[in-house]
Amino acid sequence: xxxxxxxxxxxxxxxxxxxxxxxxxxxxxxxxxxxxxxxxxxxxxxxxxxxxxxxxxxxxxxxxxxxxxxxxxxxxxxxxxxxxxxxxxxxxxxxxxxxxxxxxxxxxxxxxxxxxxxxxxxxxxxxxxxxxxxxxxxxxx
Numbered sequence: 138x139x140x141x142x143x144x145x146x147x148x149x150x151x152x153x154x155x156x157x158x159x160x161x162x163x164x165x166x167x168x169x170x171x172x173x174x175x176x177x178x179x180x181x182x183x184x185x186x187x188x189x190x191x192x193x194x195x196x197x198x199x200x201x202x203x204x205x206x207x208x209x210x211x212x213x214x215x216x217x218x219x220x221x222x223x224x225x226x227x228x229x230x231x232x233x234x235x236x237x238x239x240x241x242x243x244x245x246x247x248x249x250x251x252x253x254x255x256x257x258x259x260x261x262x263x264x265x266x267x268x269x270x271x272x273x274x275x276x277x278x
Contacts, residue, residue, distance in 0.1 A: 173200035174236040174251065174258070181230045182223070182242075189260070190219035192227060192242040196235055197258065205257040210250065212261035218247055219260065 186192050193204040206216040227242030243260050250259045
C-alpha cells in the first residue's frame with residue numbers, strides 16, 4: 138500500500154510539472170543576475186571604520202571588487218580621497234546599493250570610477266570646465 142501511495146504521489150507530481158500541451162508552463166522568468174555593485178547593502182559601518190578607504194574595503198568585500206588608489210587608470214587624487222574621513226552623508230543608516238554607498242562615504246564632491254574588467258573601483262574629484270577640482274575652488278592663491 139505504501140509503495141502504491143508513493144508511486145501515485147510521484148506520478149501526480151510529475152503530471153503537475155509538465156504541461157499536457159507541450160508548452161512551457163513556467164510563469165516566472167528565471168532571475169537575471171544583479172551586477173555586483175548594484176547589490177543592496179545595509180549602510181551601517183563598524184565603529185572602527187574611520188576613513189573612506191576602510192569603509193570602501195568593508196562595503197566592497199561581498200562584491201569581489203577592491204579599492205584601487207594607485208593604478209594606471211586612477212586619478213592622482215584617489216589616494217588623498219581614500220585617506221579622508223567618511224563623509225557625513227555616509228553615516229546615515231539606510232538600505233542602498235554598494236555603488237551608491239561608495240559615493241556617499243566619499244562625499245558629494247567625488248565621483249566613482251569603476252573598472253569592471255579588473256574588478257576595481259577608485260575615486261576622483263569632479264572637475265569644473267577650467268580643470269580645477271570642485272573641492273579645490275577657493276583654496277590657495
